[in-house]
Amino acid sequence: MTERRTTVMVVDDHPIWRDAVARDLADDGFDVVATADGVASARRRAAVVLPDVVLMDMRLVDGSGAQATAEVLAVSPSSKVLVLSASDEREDVLEAVKAGATGYLVKSASKQELDDAVRATAQGRAVFTPGLAGLVLGEYRRIARDSAGPAGPPGPSLTERETEILRFVAKGLTAKQIAERLSLSHRTVENHVQATFRKLQVGNRVELARYAIEHGLDE
Incomplete structure (x- = not known):
């Protein structure tokens, strides 16, 4: 087939x-x-x-x-x-x-x-x-910080490792760069990212980064 x-x-x-x-x-x-x-x-x-x-x-x-x-x-x-x-x-x-x-x-x-x-x-x-990913993430940061209301905590369903990787995604790092930072395999990082996609019901890394920024995880 x-x-x-x-x-x-x-x-x-x-x-x-x-x-x-x-x-x-x-x-x-x-x-x-x-x-x-x-x-x-x-x-x-x-x-x-x-x-x-x-x-x-x-x-x-x-x-x-x-x-x-x-x-x-x-x-x-x-x-x-x-x-x-x-x-x-x-x-x-x-x-x-x-x-x-x-x-x-x-x-x-x-x-x-x-x-x-x-x-x-x-x-x-x-x-x-x-260079363009940073531009987009920077705009999301501006929107998030200009919007009314305090940032809420990350979803309780995320594991500690998923939250850690999400912080790096929000800073614009690639899966390869995250893997090197955390001494993990590229596949392991991708698996965590995909799991986070499902839990947060987002469709791509830009939406995932936006979620992180809105919840104060980009610091």
């Missing part, structure tokens, strides 16, 4: 770039089920093909990638959106994440980095070009 391939939709307003990315992904084993050049076409096609991953540009023919992200997730809520944009402007990154994007890469990423990011996104992991 053959393993099911990850389905991908590529949304970009530049046909040459869009077709090249789609071809590269198909050559690397992904099932590219649709392409689109704008908000309306992305929504329409996502509703039909329900892709696992949507590779999203931030500049489209009829709107922004943030708009398209929200529209796509409205009709295909199980899809994960990975932005691939020439822009690394703070406003673009935050708009994309707030609209529901799981990750954000700039177009200077290598072919291998893109492949790895699409696979990670399909698994529900947040992927960011270096």
Whole structure:
């Protein structure tokens, strides 16, 4: 029995770039089920093909990638959106994440980095070009500290080790870095992170970090 391939939709307003990315992904084993050049076409096609991953540009023919992200997730809520944009402007990154994007890469990423990011996104992991994760977490810290009311304690269902790892996630460390800090295997750290996902009912590391920040675990 053959393993099911990850389905991908590529949304970009530049046909040459869009077709090249789609071809590269198909050559690397992904099932590219649709392409689109704008908000309306992305929504329409996502509703039909329900892709696992949507590779999203931030500049489209009829709107922004943030708009398209929200529209796509409205009709295909199980899809994960990975932005691939020439822009690394703070406003673009935050708009994309707030609209529901799981990750954000700039177009200077290598072919291998893109492949790895699409696979990670399909698994529900947040992927960011270096430096952008810190920007997103910093914004969550600002929102949490500006909001009314004291921070509550972490959920009582978390173990001591899970809480410890959650603190590192909130600081933007990768699983590999956390494993080195705690003298654990990479797999053990990933298992703890996945267990925390389930307990806190969050979908990715950005949401997990946001929870930690809101509960004062990022200090």
